[in-house]
Amino acid sequence: MNILIVLAHPEPQSFNHALTAAASDVVKARDDEIRVSDLYALGFTPDEHSRHFRQRANPDLFDVQTEQRFNAAKASLAPDVRQQIENLLWADIVILQFPLWWFGMPAILKGWMDRVFVYGELYSGSRRFHTGVCRGRRAVLSVTLGSDVEACGYNGQEGDTRLILWPANYALHYLGFTVLEPRIVAGVRGGYSNEEAPSRRRFLDETIRDHRRWIGGLDEAATLAFNAPDDWDERRRLKPGAPVYHPFIRHRAEQSG
Amino acid sequence: MNILIVLAHPEPQSFNHALTAAASDVVKARDDEIRVSDLYALGFTPDEHSRHFRQRANPDLFDVQTEQRFNAAKASLAPDVRQQIENLLWADIVILQFPLWWFGMPAILKGWMDRVFVYGELYSGSRRFHTGVCRGRRAVLSVTLGSDVEACGYNGQEGDTRLILWPANYALHYLGFTVLEPRIVAGVRGGYSNEEAPSRRRFLDETIRDHRRWIGGLDEAATLAFNAPDDWDERRRLKPGAPVYHPFIRHRAEQSG
Numbered sequence: 001m002n003i004l005i006v007l008a009h010p011e012p013q014s015f016n017h018a019l020t021a022a023a024s025d026v027v028k029a030r031d032d033e034i035r036v037s038d039l040y041a042l043g044f045t046p047d048e049h050s051r052h053f054r055q056r057a058n059p060d061l062f063d064v065q066t067e068q069r070f071n072a073a074k075a076s077l078a079p080d081v082r083q084q085i086e087n088l089l090w091a092d093i094v095i096l097q098f099p100l101w102w103f104g105m106p107a108i109l110k111g112w113m114d115r116v117f118v119y120g121e122l123y124s125g126s127r128r129f130h131t132g133v134c135r136g137r138r139a140v141l142s143v144t145l146g147s148d149v150e151a152c153g154y155n156g157q158e159g160d161t162r163l164i165l166w167p168a169n170y171a172l173h174y175l176g177f178t179v180l181e182p183r184i185v186a187g188v189r190g191g192y193s194n195e196e197a198p199s200r201r202r203f204l205d206e207t208i209r210d211h212r213r214w215i216g217g218l219d220e221a222a223t224l225a226f227n228a229p230d231d232w233d234e235r236r237r238l239k240p241g242a243p244v245y246h247p248f249i250r251h252r253a254e255q256s257g
Numbered sequence: 258m259n260i261l262i263v264l265a266h267p268e269p270q271s272f273n274h275a276l277t278a279a280a281s282d283v284v285k286a287r288d289d290e291i292r293v294s295d296l297y298a299l300g301f302t303p304d305e306h307s308r309h310f311r312q313r314a315n316p317d318l319f320d321v322q323t324e325q326r327f328n329a330a331k332a333s334l335a336p337d338v339r340q341q342i343e344n345l346l347w348a349d350i351v352i353l354q355f356p357l358w359w360f361g362m363p364a365i366l367k368g369w370m371d372r373v374f375v376y377g378e379l380y381s382g383s384r385r386f387h388t389g390v391c392r393g394r395r396a397v398l399s400v401t402l403g404s405d406v407e408a409c410g411y412n413g414q415e416g417d418t419r420l421i422l423w424p425a426n427y428a429l430h431y432l433g434f435t436v437l438e439p440r441i442v443a444g445v446r447g448g449y450s451n452e453e454a455p456s457r458r459r460f461l462d463e464t465i466r467d468h469r470r471w472i473g474g475l476d477e478a479a480t481l482a483f484n485a486p487d488d489w490d491e492r493r494r495l496k497p498g499a500p501v502y503h504p505f506i507r508h509r510a511e512q513s514g
Contacts, residue, residue, distance in 0.1 A: 047295070
């Protein structure tokens with residue numbers, strides 16, 4: 001099996017890096033292959049911009065999808081994007097490893113989605129969801145939170161992290177990935193390597209052990225449920241009676257506020 | 258009144274730019290003041306990174322919040338961040354104008370949050386939500402969607418846009434802003450200035466007219482409801498019986514899946 005970890009944290013001594021190293025150890029020990037895309041170490045450029053496109057379908061107006069599709073067809077995508085796409089299509093399992101900042105991914109990882117999920121290459125109107133380019137592959141979010149676990153739970157003031165991750169999980173589902181239940185670690189603050197307080201050190205060490213077990217058990221990990229192709233009508237609305245898996249897509253009776 | 262528009266679109270002829278220009282016209286016509294932070298035109302750098310900090314509380318390990326607070330206290334924040342904070346604290350109303358990309362903000366705008374919402378300057382543990390630095394000011398998301406309106410509605414395959422925007426709205430609430438109902442325009446594809454198909458042109462022109470009316474009526478715009486300080490217990494959990502405004506924070510009986 002090929003495992004890709006896309007890592008988005010600016011500090012090499014961070015706990016996110018320690019989790020990545022632990023995952024890498026487990027994968028190597030069982031003779032699977034691993035690649036790590038350390039976006040900060042790569043200096044990955046997050047802003048989708050006309051300057052990234054060597055050719056232009058329309059030199060007078062920059063439309064992202066038009067130029068993504070055109071440059072995909074001309075094999076003239078930016079080298080950093082091409083490398084990231086190759087990694088994605090090499091991997092059987094993709095892990096996005098990041099801290100939650102302002103209720104979302106760090107900008108460098110959001111920009112990785114904006115630039116690498118190329119129209120015409122990784123999706124199109126006819127190749128998405130259950131016909132997506134990445135069907136048969138698995139993807140999973142692995143997230144650290146600064147807040148304590150109660151504040152990030154279903155009734156916590158920071159909002160339910162599992163729901164906050166819905167947009168990112170849905171983007172992975174859009175590409176066709178089978179999306180696994182996210183791995184969420186709350187109460188992570190500061191670094192890892194320099195942590196000296198015994199109680200903090202113990203918590204972090206235990207979490208690393210949990211993470212190794214989690215990586216070891218990915219083959220049996222629970223998957224997120226999404227609606228099937230037949231659940232949608234011709235205008236892409238949920239059909240009456242279709243199941244509801246997440247509050248982001250619902251029947252009118254379930255609409256809140 | 259002072260109005261700030263933070264604009265995140267890479268193409269000057271885009272519909273997002275046209276909406277910004279229309280809003281600007283309305284504001285100027287009534288002798289209010291307007292500033293536009295065009296993040297792409299500014300070349301705003303989205304990735305929060307140690308290189309942005311001129312001084313370091315800890316030169317051996319980069320922790321974002323630690324260095325944000327330290328540099329805020331030393332008045333050594335990066336000039337681009339300082340400028341954006343000054344704009345925020347100048348404004349009575351802040352409008353974030355952006356296209357929805359992969360169910361979220363473009364990376365350049367997420368990075369604006371990551372870098373500009375500075376710990377120790379715009380929030381702290383004791384200055385957030387109802388005690389937030391930005392209380393008394395209003396903020397609102399103005400979003401364009403490429404998909405058709407049905408696919409972005411409450412039962413649409415793209416997910417309910419109003420809920421997808423919850424994390425960004427909550428970040429604004431976190432700073433203390435009064436958050437207005439978002440302005441959402443679906444069915445926006447390609448550019449604006451070059452649009453020649455009559456039916457498309459008519460749709461875009463009508464949307465611009467709606468936008469002018471919306472800007473003109475911001476003083477009466479509906480606000481989003483959030484829980485009050487007394488709704489939380491000492492571990493930041495929703496108290497039994499407290500109202501529920503969004504599915505991101507809920508009582509156990511309402512938990513879905």
